Amino acid sequence: MYRIMLLIRCVEEKLKELNIEGLIPGFLHLSIGQEAVAAGVMAALKDGDYILSTHRGHGHCLAKGMSEYMLFAEILGKVEGCCMGKGGSMHLCDVKHGIMGTNGVVGANIPLAAGIAFALKYKGEEGVVACFFGDGASNTGAFHEGLNLAAVWKLPVIYVCENNLYAISTRITRVTLIQDIAERASSYGMPGVVVDGMDPLAVYEATLKAVKRARNGEGPTLIECKTYRFCGSYAAEPPAVERLYRSEEEVKEHMKRDPIKKVEKLLIESGYLTEVEIASLKEDIKARVKDSVEKAKAAPKPSVEIAFSHLYPEREEIPVDLEELSGELVELPMNETIRITLREEMRKDKRIVLMGEDIGVLGGDFRVTKGLLEEFGERRVLDTPISETGFVGLAIGAAMAGLKPVVEIMFVDFAGACMDQIMNQAAKLSYMYAGQIRIPLVIRAACGGGIRAAAQHSQVLSSIFSHIPGLKVVMPSNPCDARGLLKSALKENCPVIFLEHKLLYGVLGPVPMGEYYIPIGKAKVVRKGSDATVVASGLMVNRALEAAKNLDERGISIEVIDLRTISPIDRETIVNSVKHTGRLVIVEEDWAPCSISSEVAAIVAEGPFDSLLSPVKRVTTPFYPMPYNPELEDSMIPSVKKIVSAVEEVMDIL
Ligand SMILES: Cc1ncc(C[n+]2csc(CCOP(=O)(O)OP(=O)(O)O)c2C)c(N)n1
Known part of the structure; x- marks a missing residue:
């Protein structure tokens, strides 16, 4: 843990220098002072475990195994960076090491983590997910929705709140009345633990317990690590700006808790390492970091084509000719056509799970999924809380980890409640993580007017989704097309918004019962x-x-x-x-x-x-x-x- 903390500190000090030299083109948030959290949590994880992190995630990535070279190269915008220079400091990813992404949207990773954990549990894998976020994130809707779902479905997640007292300039006490964020855990029925985030051993022990609980199928834990960042909110924050929200004395006081110094003292006092050995360790790390930086500086930049890659990962193979009608033609309404198509695909592909409000017991507001709960059970047909950010985010996370969720948004009008998950997460992760992640996800939604449902239940909104690269948007005009488009949507490796007009649900049309696929992207x-x-x-x-x-x-x-x-x-x-x-x-x-x-x-x-x-x-x-x-x-x-x-x-x- 000590070595990891030293590495993180050394890398971030170097990044600070590079930033001053003007070599870092974008945002840079350092975690100097918070290293004990990354080191302590990661020491309790194993190789098959995953992490999700934030805009302040260098330490988490290094501790989980990302090489400092890949990190430097990425932040310098080089093609050999972990995301080929497309992500930068806030959007790092290294799936091989279980790093499922750092995220630039505060709180957004919380439901995603629940989704990865859902997929692990669904597949019977023993991995767990650690999800890092700041005190500021604990006031987002995504926090409440994500934690609630993770608890209700007993998912193997460890939620790690790094409470460094500030969200940029806003002190937590000005925006939250409870003393410990961990208290919030009780309202979701999960344990909440407060630890000294400047003590890697305390963090390690708390995480170990949470990991054990998660692996035993007992569900998530919220660990609040009381920590402090010794630097500005962003690397180039001028001292005059920092002084607007915290005093020099306050920072100095907290620097007395420096986790690295604390562990150093412990190592020397316990006779584990001598001062000379510590100095030599530091020199080794410094030299290693220096080499990596030099190599990253000399690395090639991405070519222009890189900017136009990884948006729509290649779809799965379709076994028959597109548009070829096959099988008996049966007269069916559109809602039933969607249902039988889902049923058929679910029988063939165990990765497909359905989620949404009232889709199970009731079969959905428009009865599209009626009867599917009876056949596939609660494991694959999940009634969700009214929590669009929670379950859409969770579905995205599940897709990231290899499932193929089909989510129902009861009325497309409610997509506004989870627009960040759709437009910043589902649509962008594959691109910004340079294709390391795919999101094979179908979001179905009832749309359109004509049922006297007035202003908030009658919109189509297809243009809003179509404005966003990374999404595909389809809209059938009859039952036959609904079948062909849905079957094709389920072969995509990107999110597909599937808009179902309410007035078409009951309209009859001939539907081919065989394998029938309509090419997506063709009128x-x-x-x-x-x-x-x-x-x-x-x-x-x-x-x-x-x-x-x-x-x-x-x-x-x-x-x-x-x-x-x-x-x-x-x-x-x-x-x-x-x-x-x-x-x-x-x-x-x-x-x-x-x-x-x-x-x-x-x-x-x-x-x-x-x-x-x-x-x-x-x-x-x-x-x-x-x-x-x-x-x-x-x-x-x-x-x-x-x-x-x-x-x-x-x-x-x-
Ligand atoms: C949803 C959202 N709102 C606002 C921002 C702008 N922003 C970036 S960092 C930050 C503060 C986050 O504070 P906290 O969660 O405590 O994490 P810390 O920066 O302290 O690590 C804000 C408001 C954002 N990225 N995402």
Whole structure:
């Protein structure tokens, strides 16, 4: 432990120098003073155990086995860094050593850790997860949701709170009324322990107990380590800024508790090491660190292509030709189609687990998962607390550790409650950790208006997800597509947002019972035509088809494109169609500003603009929330009539 603490201190002192020299391009948070926590916790872990850490995670990574060379190279932005220069100090990862990532979003790693622990337990592996976070993180929703879920499902996690008294400049006593953060553990039904975080042995002993508990299947423990950082919140914090929130005297007082000096004294007094031996050990570490830094400075930078890699890891192989209909065609509604597809895939692939609010006993608000609990049991069909950040984060963690979770967000409107987990975690981890981690996760959500559910239960929001690289977004318009898209989504190694329109759940359509996969990223021309192109998705495809039928009776030939995949959008199919028809109407059940319809219009403006015979027309929801009154609601959602009028306008036949 002493050696590890020395290494961490030496590496971080070096990083401080590099920062002063201007060699570190980004943020740098040092943990000087807090080394005993990293050393003590890691001494109690084994090789098959995992850690998750924070923006202040150099020490944790070094103690868990990351080489100082990989660390320096990463922080200097070099291709030989642990994340090929794509992560930097706040986003380190070394899966080979069980380091499942340091995280730049305070508190976000807490549900992820529960998820990795869930996967370990599910697979019957004996590993445990240690999750580090600061006192500041203990006031995030992710803390409460993550700890609660870990406790309820008795997951093998050790939550390690490094209470260094400050979240940047905010002293914990100004934002938290209880004396010990560990007290919070009792409200989740788990043990909470307070230890002297400046004493590696005390940290080690507390962790050892927590690890034993976790390995025995007794669930998580919260360990609060009372510690202190001797440096500013970030490496370049000027003393004048630091003085705004803590005095020099206070820092000096805490420096008397320096864990390295404390252990040194103990080692000498107990006759374990002499002063000469300690000096020589320090020299060795210094020399080793110096070599690593020199090598890292000389290492190559990443090539430009590296910036464009690791976003969407290659999907699993699909055993049949895409789009090939197979098996008997059976008339089914969309909710039942999704259910039988999930059931079939779950029978084949034990990695698939379902999570969500009321999806088990009730079968979901829209009964999509009805009966699956009975067949697969509580181990694979999990009713969750109302805790979107908790269970979506947990599912991401489980995916990181090799499972394939399918999460249901009851109404897509509630995705806002867990947007950090979707956009900063699920979408980004594979990229920022340079492909070391994959997130094979499907997030299903009911969307759309028409059921008189008003402003907070009627949105589609596909454009919000589609704005984020790293996610794929699909939206079936009929039961057959729901089957093909879901089967394909379950072969992806990236998060897929699967949007299910509520008004389509009960709509019948022919569904192929065999292996049927629809390529993700490909739109479909669902009706051929020559006068105008209508682009739509989800429920709007059906309205566009009806409009096309009406117009056909008047001799107007409409080509209808069903986007199927909203992101990444299929530019080629749109461009080819508009080149052919010369006119474009985009129908979207969503607001026009910054929407999918804006995107489609931009694709045409950037591409076959010269082919346009008339301006592009969009039929969208007025830029107001959804009202409750049925007539008012119906007036908001694009109707067949409005689509027909839009086509007439682009055809100039008003
Ligand atoms: C969700 C979120 N909010 C705000 C920030 C900005 N931020 C970065 S570090 C930090 C303080 C964190 O304090 P604490 O959790 O106690 O950890 P420490 O920095 O003391 O190690 C804040 C607010 C962030 N990264 N994430």
